[in-house]
Amino acid sequence: MPDNDYEILVDDPRVGYFTTQVTDMTSTSSTPYRDLVHRWNLKKKDPTAAISEPVNPVVWWMENSTPKEWRPIIKDAVLQWNVAFEKAGFKNAMVVKMQPDSADWDAGDIRYNVLRWTSSPRAPFGGYGPSFVNPRTGEILGADIMLEYVHFTNRVLYEKVFDLKSVEKEFESPIFHKDMNRVSCSMGHFSQENTQFGSAVLLAENASDLKLKRLKRESMMALIMHEIGHTLGLNHNMKASQLFSPEQLADSNFIKGKCLTGSVMDYAAINLTRDRSKQGQFEDVAVGPYDIWAIQFAYTPFQSEKDKNNLLNRSTEPELIFGNDADDMRSPGKAIDPRVMVGDLSNDQITYSNNIFELVDEMMKELKTKFSIEGESYQELRRVYYVLNRQRSNAARCCF
Numbered sequence: 434m435p436d437n438d439y440e441i442l443v444d445d446p447r448v449g450y451f452t453t454q455v456t457d458m459t460s461t462s463s464t465p466y467r468d469l470v471h472r473w474n475l476k477k478k479d480p481t482a483a484i485s486e487p488v489n490p491v492v493w494w495m496e497n498s499t500p501k502e503w504r505p506i507i508k509d510a511v512l513q514w515n516v517a518f519e520k521a522g523f524k525n526a527m528v529v530k531m532q533p534d535s536a537d538w539d540a541g542d543i544r545y546n547v548l549r550w551t552s553s554p555r556a557p558f559g560g561y562g563p564s565f566v567n568p569r570t571g572e573i574l575g576a577d578i579m580l581e582y583v584h585f586t587n588r589v590l591y592e593k594v595f596d597l598k599s600v601e602k603e604f605e606s607p608i609f610h611k612d613m614n615r616v617s618c619s620m621g622h623f624s625q626e627n628t629q630f631g632s633a634v635l636l637a638e639n640a641s642d643l644k645l646k647r648l649k650r651e652s653m654m655a656l657i658m659h660e661i662g663h664t665l666g667l668n669h670n671m672k673a674s675q676l677f678s679p680e681q682l683a684d685s686n687f688i689k690g691k692c693l694t695g696s697v698m699d700y701a702a703i704n705l706t707r708d709r710s711k712q713g714q715f716e717d718v719a720v721g722p723y724d725i726w727a728i729q730f731a732y733t734p735f736q737s738e739k740d741k742n743n744l745l746n747r748s749t750e751p752e753l754i755f756g757n758d759a760d761d762m763r764s765p766g767k768a769i770d771p772r773v774m775v776g777d778l779s780n781d782q783i784t785y786s787n788n789i790f791e792l793v794d795e796m797m798k799e800l801k802t803k804f805s806i807e808g809e810s811y812q813e814l815r816r817v818y819y820v821l822n823r824q825r826s827n828a829a830r831c832c833f
C-alpha cells in the first residue's frame with residue numbers, strides 16, 4: 434500500500450462513482466455514510482497554475498498484440514478523457530504508451546495499466562475495465578482494460594442474444610457484487626448488438642466500405658471511452674440518454690463530434706435514423722457533459738468545500754442528470770423512473786422505439802433476398818434474423 438498524502442473523497446449521491454463502503458458506527462446521524470470515492474491520486478506539478486500537468490499521470494500501456502489498424506483509435510478514445518481532466522485543472526492526465534515488442538514485462542503485470550487485446554474462446558464481454566484500490570482510502574492503484582476481438586467480428590454470442598432466460602438473468606443481476614469493489618459491465622454486449630444491427634442495416638442498403646468502417650470506428654471509440662470511464666472510478670449513468678430529441682439525433686450537423694447522450698457511461702442504443710438519408714453519427718465520439726462534470730467533482734483540487742458544493746449544486750441541469758443500475762427499469766417491476774433505462778436513446782423513447790420497429794419490419798421483408806447467397810449456407814441470414822429480433826425486443830422493453 435502506498436504511504437502518501439492522498440486525500441480521501443466522500444461519495445455524493447448526485448454523481449456516480451464506485452466506492453468502498455464505510456459506515457461510521459459511532460455516528461447517531463440517520464446517514465452515517467462515509468463511502469470512499471475511487472479515484473487516482475492526481476496532484477498538480479504546479480499547484481498555482483489553473484491548468485497543470487499532474488506529478489504522476491495515469492499511464493496506459495497498449496498491449497503489443499493489438500492490431501496495428503486499431504491502435505490510433507484506441508489511443509484517441511483514451512485521450513478523449515483529457516478533455517474532461519482539463520476542466521478539472523489537469524493537462525495530459527492520461528498518457529498512452531506502446532508496450533514494446535522487446536518488453537521484459539508481461540501484460541498481466543499489475544504494476545502496469547494495460548489496454549489488453551485478447552481473443553478468448555468464451556469471452557465474457559466485448560470489453561471490461563477492472564481496477565483495484567487501497568481499501569483504506571479509495572485510491573485507485575491500478576487498472577486494466579480487456580478488449581475482446583469477438584466484439585469486432587460478426588460472431589454472435591447466440592446464448593446471450595437469443596436465450597431470453599439468460600437475458601432476464603443478466604438484467605436482474607445487480608451491478609455491484611457483494612464486496613462492492615467488483616463491478617460487472619454489459620456495455621460490451623450492448624455495443625456488439627448495436628454494431629451488428631448497424632452493420633446489417635448498412636449492408637442491406639449497400640452502404641460503402643467507408644461507412645461500415647466508420648461504424649466500427651465509432652463503436653470502438655464508444656466502448657473504450659466507457660471502459661476507461663470505469664477505470665477512472667465512474668459507474669454507470671443510465672439516465673444520460675435523455676439528453677437529445679429524436680430530431681436532434683437525426684440532424685447530422687448538430688450531433689457531429691458529440692457524445693450522443695449526456696455520458697459515455699450509459700448503455701445507449703445505436704443512433705440509426707428512420708429516414709436513412711439523414712444518417713449521421715452512430716455512436717459517441719467524445720465524452721459527454723455529465724462525464725466532464727463528474728471528473729471535475731472527483732479530480733479538481735478544490736480550494737474550499739463551498740467550491741465543491743457549487744459544482745455539485747449544478748446536478749439539476751438537464752445535461753447532468755444521473756441515475757445508475759440501482760434505479761434503472763431494465764426488468765419488469767424494477768425501479769420507478771422510465772428515464773433511467775438501458776438500451777434506449779433520446780428523450781422520446783416511444784418515437785425512437787417506433788422508428789426501430791419500422792426499420793426492423795422493413796428489413797425483415799427483404800431479409801431473405803438481401804442476406805442469402807446462392808450456393809452458400811444460411812448462416813448469415815440466420816445471424817441477421819437474430820440480430821433484428823433482438824433489436825425489436827430491446828425497443829419494446831424500452832417503451833413498455
Ligand SMILES: [Zn+2]
Nearest residue numbers: 618619620659
Ligand atoms: Zn459499464
